[in-house]
Each structure stands twice: as C-alpha cells, then as structure tokens.
Amino acid sequence: MTAKIIEGLPVAERLRAEVTAEVARLRAEHGLQPGLAVVLVGEDPASQAYVKSKGEQSLAAGMHSVTHRLPADTKQDELLRLIADLNADPLIHGILVQLPLPKHLDEKPVIDAIDPDKDVDGLHVVNAGRLVAGLPALTACTPVGCMVLLRDTLGDLTGKHAVVVGRSRLVGKPIGQLLLAANCTVTMAHSKTVDLPAVCRSADILVAAVGQPRMIRGDWIKPGACVIDVGINRVPFDNPEQAALGKTKLVGDVNYKEAVQVAGSITPVPKGVGPMTVACLLQNTVTAAKRIAGIDS
Ligand code: NDP
Numbered sequence: 245m246t247a248k249i250i251e252g253l254p255v256a257e258r259l260r261a262e263v264t265a266e267v268a269r270l271r272a273e274h275g276l277q278p279g280l281a282v283v284l285v286g287e288d289p290a291s292q293a294y295v296k297s298k299g300e301q302s303l304a305a306g307m308h309s310v311t312h313r314l315p316a317d318t319k320q321d322e323l324l325r326l327i328a329d330l331n332a333d334p335l336i337h338g339i340l341v342q343l344p345l346p347k348h349l350d351e352k353p354v355i356d357a358i359d360p361d362k363d364v365d366g367l368h369v370v371n372a373g374r375l376v377a378g379l380p381a382l383t384a385c386t387p388v389g390c391m392v393l394l395r396d397t398l399g400d401l402t403g404k405h406a407v408v409v410g411r412s413r414l415v416g417k418p419i420g421q422l423l424l425a426a427n428c429t430v431t432m433a434h435s436k437t438v439d440l441p442a443v444c445r446s447a448d449i450l451v452a453a454v455g456q457p458r459m460i461r462g463d464w465i466k467p468g469a470c471v472i473d474v475g476i477n478r479v480p481f482d483n484p485e486q487a488a489l490g491k492t493k494l495v496g497d498v499n500y501k502e503a504v505q506v507a508g509s510i511t512p513v514p515k516g517v518g519p520m521t522v523a524c525l526l527q528n529t530v531t532a533a534k535r536i537a538g539i540d541s
Pocket residue numbers: 386409410411412413414415416433434435436440453454455456474475476477517518521
C-alpha cells in the first residue's frame with residue numbers, strides 16, 4: 245500500500261482564509277490592520293519570487309503590506325537604518341528580511357536589530373529563547389507549517405518518536421522544540437550522526453531538513469511512519485535529453501519514489517511544506533499585531 249499524500253496547498257488555503265477572516269475582524273472591531281514589511285536586498289531570482297508572493301498574499305489577506313527593494317550594493321548601516329525605521333513604524337507589526345543577504349552584509353546584526361515583537365521570521369535570539377523556555381514566541385514559519393501538517397495528519401502527537409534530520413537555526417532546531425512541546429520524544433540528527441539510516445528507521449515522525457536531494461532512502465523509513473520533507477533542491481531532469489537542455493525541477497531531501505512505498509503518510513515536493521510557509525508568515529503577522537496592540541482574543 246502506498247502512503248497518504250499530505251497536500252500542503254489546501255491546508256495553506258484554509259489557513260489563509262482563517263487569517264483573512266481574522267484581519268477583517270481586527271479591522272472592524274479594533275480598527276487594527278496588521279502590517280507586514282518585507283525587505284529584499286539585491287536581485288536573487290528565487291528571493292525575488294518569494295518576496296513577490298509574500299507581498300501579494302499579505303495584501304490579499306487584507307493586510308497593510310510594504311516591500312522595500314534595496315540595491316545589491318546597499319551598505320550595512322543603510323539596512324540597519326531601515327530596520328530602525330520599521331521598528332518605530334506603528335503601521336508595521338511584522339518585519340521580514342529576506343535571506344540570504346548579499347555576501348558583503350553581515351546577517352547576524354541585521355536580525356539582532358529587528359524588534360523581537362515584530363520578528364515574524366522567528367530568527368531573533370529572544371524568540372529562539374522564548375521558544376525553548378516555553379514562553380509565547382514568534383516562531384519560524386516553516387517549522388510552524390510542518391506542525392500544522394503533522395497535527396492535521398496524525399492528530400495528537402503525544403509519545404511519538406520524532407527524528408529531525410538537520411539542526412539549522414531556521415528549520416531543524418525550532419521544529420525539534422515544537423515537537424518536544426507537543427510531547428514527542430525527539431532525536432535531533434545532523435551531519436555527524438552515526439548510522440543515520442538506523443536513527444531514521446526508529447522514527448514514527450521523520451522530518452528531513454537537510455538540503456541534500458533525495459538523501460533519505462526508502463529503507464531508512466519505518467513502515468507506516470509520517471514523513472515531512474522540508475527540503476527544496478533544484479536538480480536536472482531525470483530524462484537525459486531534457487537535462488541536456490538545461491531543464492531542472494524541484495525535489496526534496498527524501499527519495500519520494502521509494503519513501504511513498506513504505507511511509508504511512510508523506511509530504512510531496514513541491515506542494516507539501518512549501519505552501520505552508522507564507523500562510524504561517526501571515527498568521528505570525530496577525531499574532532504580532534494582536535500582541536503589540538494588547539488584544540487577547
Ligand atoms: P542548512 O544548510 O542551514 O542546514 C542543513 C542541516 O542539515 C545542517 O544541520 C546539517 O548538519 C544537516 N546535514 C547536511 N548534510 C547532512 C548529511 N549528509 N547527513 C545528515 N545531516 C546533514 O539548511 P536549512 O535548514 O536552511 O534548510 C534545509 C532544507 O530545507 C533546504 O533544502 C532548504 O532549501 C529547505 N527549506 C525549505 C523551506 C520551505 O519553505 N519548505 C524553508 C527553509 C528551508 P550540520 O549542522 O552538522 O552541518
């Protein structure tokens with residue numbers, strides 16, 4: 245029997261509809277319009293596409309939305325000045341600086357400069373600390389999206405053994421914390437893990453956030469496990485003729501063809517975790533706006 249396919253698009257659509265309704269309520273009942281500022285430095289094509297989608301989707305949800313497109317040679321102090329202005333802007337409740345930044349800019353001071361209460365990407369050290377301490381935090385959007393898909397698919401996650409492969413600050417670590425908060429027993433695996441296939445085989449929930457195309461093989465998966473593939477990797481087409489024409493496609497960190505024969509449920513790439521990220525960004529912006537305005541419900 246093949247795995248149930250966990251489709252991200254309809255879940256993301258549902259989340260966006262909920263956010264849109266909440267924005268309309270906040271505007272009607274409190275005169276509050278959540279505002280998102282997205283900052284893009286340079287002209288990286290993938291970043292431009294992400295930023296465009298964030299701008300369009302926030303506007304479609306009824307939010308105030310501003311995109312700052314800065315030239316690739318923007319200086320560090322110019323970027324920091326813009327962040328300071330956005331921190332002080334009462335119309336802006338969420339600030340997202342699209343990463344990666346051009347090489348001459350230092351990411352850390354830029355992220356540190358964002359007001360933690362407006363840090364809708366959940367990257368500020370204060371939000372990372374709040375998450376670990378079990379306090380209300382703005383949490384990175386992709387990990388939150390993974391949790392929504394997991395709860396939709398499995399319901400209560402209590403007692404399940406979750407293995408997260410990847411320990412980045414943006415993805416692996418926050419997913420591990422969210423799974424722990426959901427009462428999973430969590431194993432964090434990474435490039436130095438010994439016998440990774442055996443570790444993966446012990447997982448009821450396997451989250452792959454590695455950045456290595458199709459690395460997780462079918463025989464690394466426990467039969468019936470739920471597999472969340474966060475990876476987005478661009479590779480040449482399998483067909484050599486199309487590959488020779490330079491055609492590429494997106495694949496995950498999991499070998500999907502093999503995994504779908506073994507897993508109980510699995511996210512596809514694309515259209516699995518990917519669509520959840522922007523929907524969760526909108527949700528984080530609403531959360532930030534309500535907290536800043538002191539609105540509890
Ligand atoms: P990073 O490169 O920051 O982290 C990769 C992690 O994987 C590291 O912890 C690294 O271990 C680990 N790793 C690398 N190679 C191996 C290996 N051979 N065996 C075991 N572990 C390994 O990547 P990100 O976390 O930022 O992203 C991970 C993937 O998720 C990427 O494909 C990215 O494109 C995708 N992504 C998708 C998003 C979405 O919206 N769906 C959003 C963000 C990311 P170590 O720490 O030891 O080096």
